[in-house]
Amino acid sequence: MSVGSTLNQILPVRFLGFIPLFIGVEIVLGISILNKAGGVYGILSIITGHPLNFWQWLYNILAIFTLPFYISALIHLRDKPRNVRKLSLATIVYVLDTAIGIFYTLYFIYFWFSSEDVSSEEIEKRAEVSSALSSQSASIARELYVTLSTTIVISAIRIYFTMVIVSFTRALLKQDVNENRYNDSSRTGDDDDEQEVNASKGVLGEWKKFVFELEIKSKEVLTAFFRG
Template identity: 35%
Template sequence: MLSIVPRHYFLGFIPLAAGAELITVFGVVNKASGIYGLLSIFTGHPITAAQLVLNIISLILLPVFLYALHSVRRQQALPVVAFSYVYFLDMLANLAFTIYFSVTWFRVFDATATAEAGKGTASSLDTASERGLSITIIVLALLFKVYFCFVLFGYARMLVRKAGLRSDNGEGKYMKQLQFIMLAIAPSFWRRGGRRAGKGRMVNTLEEGIEMY
């Protein structure tokens, strides 16, 4: 699965750095929309508990995305790695909310379609086509979200390798611990050369031990 993470380009022709910045900008705009969602409370517009929670999460993450945009532009490896994990968790949360909202919407849609069919105002073919189009749009949106996550991890990996970061060479008490935690997950993904590099270092260590002996 890690092999499908982009190495150099976003969408096949846009530099990975530009793609990561573009994705982060989209994320900032998306999180800022939570402001308008909360304003609907004061305008008397009906809002569900799930929508309220989603808007609150968006506002909480807005400063994180703004700081991440600054880090992406300045090519700061460790903050970008942290943001990649945050984006991944946010993607999982969005997936859960999307499934919930989709199921709710389809229930309302089916009830409305059934009522219209009883009145003879809608055909089953129209209902099926609308449902199919909705499902297609939802699936495509989720696939793009997953791809965006891969792009961010690809860009973070590029910065990590460029800076020569490893799980064991962090600086500062807390930053060292944070770096260890983030880069210790799937270490072969972050290393240059992946598993081969890890095997190479193991062989070199054994050879050095034999020579010392």
């Protein structure tokens, strides 16, 4: 079974079954931008004296890193032909971001269970002198159930959002390929942007060149992938 036929079976054609994918992508990117903006506050929490471990630092830094790509994709979502390049890069970033998020979810679950194991041992030691053991254990069990259920639901939503973005980008790339068969206007737009980027100087200019190359490469990679 080819990649294309497999994707046709699993990727949504409408957001939530009845909303156009274009609007769905706007919603997904908007939610992602708000979510990633929290990474800035996470880093700034050091000012308040709130301790952050290595994994928390890394997660917040990654959130800040992905934020510009989501903002750029949302701003240029209606801007042809830039939207194809920018959404291609945002799609790859979003897929990687989702994978990292799932890893952190698994880490959180492991950390939670480890903490609960320690708490259970402490509770058992106090069982001889406390008659409230049963109610305390029940409270911990309920808290654990709610936390894990919420985490699983959020992860499932995130995976669905990823499928929405991938589906829309796939359709956008397919449309771009079909248009390029009859004219070269899309490539002309890329050439204009490339000339503008190459004319940029300084650190900002180097960053623009780096991002532009990533966009072109992302577009090529996804086009080849969806053709497979």
